[in-house]
Amino acid sequence: MPATVNREIVLASRPDEIPSESDFRAVESPIPSPSEGEVLVRTMWLSLDPYMRGRIRDAPSYSPPVQIGEVMVGGIVGEVIESRTPAFQAGDIVNGSLGWREYATSDGSDLRKVDRGLGPLSTALGVLGMPGMTAYFGLLDVGQPEPGDTVVVSAASGAVGQVVGQIARIMGCKVVGIAGTAQKVDYVINDLGFDYGINYKTEDVNSALSNLCPEGVDVYFDNVGGHITDAVMEHINTGARISVCGQISQYNLAEPEMAPRNMRLLITNQAKMEGFLVGKFAGNFEHARERMAGWIKSGTLRYREDVVEGIENAPRAFIGMMSGENFGKLLVKVSEE
Numbered sequence: 001m002p003a004t005v006n007r008e009i010v011l012a013s014r015p016d017e018i019p020s021e022s023d024f025r026a027v028e029s030p031i032p033s034p035s036e037g038e039v040l041v042r043t044m045w046l047s048l049d050p051y052m053r054g055r056i057r058d059a060p061s062y063s064p065p066v067q068i069g070e071v072m073v074g075g076i077v078g079e080v081i082e083s084r085t086p087a088f089q090a091g092d093i094v095n096g097s098l099g100w101r102e103y104a105t106s107d108g109s110d111l112r113k114v115d116r117g118l119g120p121l122s123t124a125l126g127v128l129g130m131p132g133m134t135a136y137f138g139l140l141d142v143g144q145p146e147p148g149d150t151v152v153v154s155a156a157s158g159a160v161g162q163v164v165g166q167i168a169r170i171m172g173c174k175v176v177g178i179a180g181t182a183q184k185v186d187y188v189i190n191d192l193g194f195d196y197g198i199n200y201k202t203e204d205v206n207s208a209l210s211n212l213c214p215e216g217v218d219v220y221f222d223n224v225g226g227h228i229t230d231a232v233m234e235h236i237n238t239g240a241r242i243s244v245c246g247q248i249s250q251y252n253l254a255e256p257e258m259a260p261r262n263m264r265l266l267i268t269n270q271a272k273m274e275g276f277l278v279g280k281f282a283g284n285f286e287h288a289r290e291r292m293a294g295w296i297k298s299g300t301l302r303y304r305e306d307v308v309e310g311i312e313n314a315p316r317a318f319i320g321m322m323s324g325e326n327f328g329k330l331l332v333k334v335s336e337e
């Protein structure tokens with residue numbers, strides 16, 4: 001019998017610091033019908049990403065916050081099961097921001113057809129999706145690595161970090177990954193080909209970098225901010241580029257930490273620090289996606305996914321990601337492909 005119920009996860013309350021499962025609520029409603037000009041999409045994969053922590057905070061940002069009672073925002077890959085627009089047909093696989101729910105209608109304006117030939121459908125949310133694009137452009141356009149450069153990346157085993165380090169290797173750089181468990185460090189070295197790894201929970205990042213990178217750091221891809229970034233800054237070379245991608249160490253804090261003021265290192269090293277949002281590069285995504293799909297097919301670029309089953313488990317998985325429980329790109333398998 002075809003499903004009739006649509007399960008959705010809404011924001012129930014705003015956490016001050018670490019979110020809890022009670023900040024989210026599962027609600028059920030009938031599966032919606034598409035109006036003229038719309039499609040009905042069945043979600044197969046939901047992406048869980050650190051930016052969502054910002055969206056449940058009622059503070060000015062680059063996007064408006066999710067309101068209490070509203071469905072959580074999130075990127076999905078799903079199947080069009082009914083279309084009332086010539087732009088899509090039933091059976092099309094699409095990627096868009098339809099939120100934490102099993103079914104959604106859309107006018108299609110924010111939907112992209114997924115090319116099944118590029119890779120497994122889940123990759124449209126990971127290595128060939130938003131995190132992969134972030135890694136590609138944040139490293140190549142913002143970090144501008146040169147062959148022989150030393151590149152350091154934090155949150156190195158995560159969705160963005162694992163791709164950053166591998167592209168840096170492809171570019172002929174020496175790569176050091178910083179991550180939060182021995183297994184993650186082992187993975188980036190032995191499975192992904194990074195040169196070195198540092199476990200920031202058991203090692204002193206500053207002295208580890210002195211040992212591993214006596215020649216200094218040319219590019220730092222910053223996913224985390226805080227004390228890890230302070231330590232890396234002590235090692236930057238003249239002309240270094242710091243690509244400020246994320247500051248996850250700060251996202252669960254009611255007030256950001258006041259870090260040591262080491263900006264003088266940018267002056268003395270004539271270095272550049274640049275923040276970016278991946279959407280800036282949207283016009284070039286298709287080219288990057290095809291290039292990266294080629295690297296995956298040739299075995300040059302690998303990826304790891306961390307899959308949780310069932311929409312009801314999205315809140316717990318999201319909360320866990322904010323403290324490093326995920327190992328690779330975090331995805332919820334919402335329904336069968």
Ligand SMILES: NC(=O)c1ccc[n+]([C@@H]2O[C@H](COP(=O)([O-])OP(=O)(O)OC[C@H]3O[C@@H](n4cnc5c(N)ncnc54)[C@H](OP(=O)(O)O)[C@@H]3O)[C@@H](O)[C@H]2O)c1
Nearest residue numbers: 050155158159160179180223224246247248249277278324
């Ligand atoms: N600028 C953009 O357009 C853009 C786009 C996408 C993502 N981002 C940013 O990129 C970063 C990585 O995102 P992702 O999707 O790839 O997530 P991810 O790395 O797959 O998952 C988050 C990881 O962050 C690490 N982490 C959590 N708390 C930490 C802390 N206090 N200190 C250090 N590390 C911590 C954990 O790994 P460990 O176990 O290693 O600690 C956790 O697994 C995030 O900061 C995100 O906001 C930015």
